[in-house]
Amino acid sequence: MLQQIFSPSVQHTLDLIGIFVFAISGALLAVRKNFDVFGIAMLAEVTALGGGVFRDLVIGAVPPAAFTDLGYFLTPLLAALLVVFLHPQVERIQLGVNVFDAAGLGLFCVTGTTKAYAYGLNLTASAALGIATAVGGGVLRDVLA
Numbered sequence: 001m002l003q004q005i006f007s008p009s010v011q012h013t014l015d016l017i018g019i020f021v022f023a024i025s026g027a028l029l030a031v032r033k034n035f036d037v038f039g040i041a042m043l044a045e046v047t048a049l050g051g052g053v054f055r056d057l058v059i060g061a062v063p064p065a066a067f068t069d070l071g072y073f074l075t076p077l078l079a080a081l082l083v084v085f086l087h088p089q090v091e092r093i094q095l096g097v098n099v100f101d102a103a104g105l106g107l108f109c110v111t112g113t114t115k116a117y118a119y120g121l122n123l124t125a126s127a128a129l130g131i132a133t134a135v136g137g138g139v140l141r142d143v144l145a
Contacts, residue, residue, distance in 0.1 A: 011111070016075050023048035023079035024090060024097055026141045031087045033145050037080075043141055044080035045073070050135025052075035055112050055129050059119040109134040 026047025030040040049066040056064035066072045083090050090097070112133025117126040 012071075013106055015111070016071055017100070019048040019072060019075045020079050020109050021097060021104050022082060022137055023076035023098040025101055026076075026137070027080045027083035028087065028090060028094075028097075029141060031083060037084055040084055041077055041080040043144060044076040044083070046144060047141040048076040048079070049073075049135040049137060050140040051108060051112070051133040051138075053070050054136045055116065055133040057127060058132075059116050059121065061115070061119060105134045 020033045023044040027040050027044040029047075030043040035043065048074060052072075053064045053066050055067075056062065109130045111130075113130025115133075116129040117123070121129060
């Protein structure tokens with residue numbers, strides 16, 4: 001059995017921070033593409049949660065965590081609202097957003113890998129699913145935008 005790196009509450013907080021930053025990147029792209037407020041919210045949700053939902057469906061962790069924890073659903077909506085009302089200011093801190101985005105990629109790659117391994121996948125499949133967890137939302141964002 002894998003030893004947990006962080007306590008569950010710290011892990012949950014880190015998940016929400018990563019989700020928030022990923023959602024900002026999706027919402028900013030939607031603003032740049034002139035989406036309406038519903039399109040902005042949808043792209044924020046898909047970007048933030050897409051990789052984790054994909055991972056959970058592949059490993060059989062159903063329903064996916066994104067649908068069982070209200071915080072996972074509300075955090076991207078909060079990020080979308082922030083971008084809708086403050087997008088010029090958010091654009092100005094893009095470098096900081098990129099740093100957190102990179103940290104989120106690393107965090108979600110590790111957590112995705114460990115969750116897949118805990119569900120019985122071998123090391124190679126777990127690593128591949130960890131990568132898919134980290135980049136899946138961004139891929140979906142780009143396809144939808």
